[in-house]
Amino acid sequence: MTEKVVVIYSGGMDSYTVLNKALRQGHEVYALSFNYGQRHVKELEVAKQVCEQLGVNHKIVDISAINQLIGGSSLTDDIEVPEGHYEEESMKSTIVPNRNMILLSLAVGYAVSLKASKVFYGAHSGDHAIYPDCRPEFVKKMDDVCRIANYDEVEIVCPYLANSKIDILTDGLKMGLDYSQTWTCYNGREQACGKCGACQERLEAFALNNAVDPLPYEA
DSSP: OOOEEEEEOOSSHHHHHHHHHHHHTTOEEEEEEEESSOSOOHHHHHHHHHHHHHTOEEEEEEOGGGGGTOOOOTTTSSOOOOBSOTTSGGGGGGOOTTHHHHHHHHHHHHHHHHTOOEEEOOOOGGGTTTOGGGSHHHHHHHHHHHHHSSSSOOEEEOTTTTSOHHHHHHHHHHTTOOGGGOOOOSSOSSSBOSOBHHHHHHHHHHHHTTOOOOSOBOO
16 A cells, blocks of 8 residues: 655645656655745746646645744745855844744644654754754654654654755656755846856756756856
């Protein structure tokens, strides 16, 4: 019998690769996207289109009301998005307080209601320096909790936790994935800015894979 799993799917290249990996593993995938009040919904629009094309069950849940409680991030508040590489100290302004714990908790609740055994999300090693809720110790503790929080045990799965975005793209290209069907830029303009941390890391991944990013960038 096919195993049901929930995939937290933002519409970005990491979760797009995780989504396709779960599908190729033969799982019955339920994709889950969140509007948490981020600066734009371009990623969510991309996620919707991809799931329609793949015939994947998909929910977009509006939890933007949480911004009454959590703030101070350049991804949700009227704070300028910093430019530069992820490793730089300025990128800490992109942290949304407790985001992944909140999203994982909701995804686990959804998994329990579906009788799904796993929740996948796209944390990777490139996130470890800036985001505490993408580090291996967080994932391990969250997995421990989610196995005992309900009568039905749910496992937290991060296929690329020990890998970089470069490795993720390498795997995705081997799968033949079309990364024009993703959006990474923190700015939701017509074209990607090429300057924010997300764009810089993405462009680096393509360069080191000797591949051309299919997304258009501002001059």
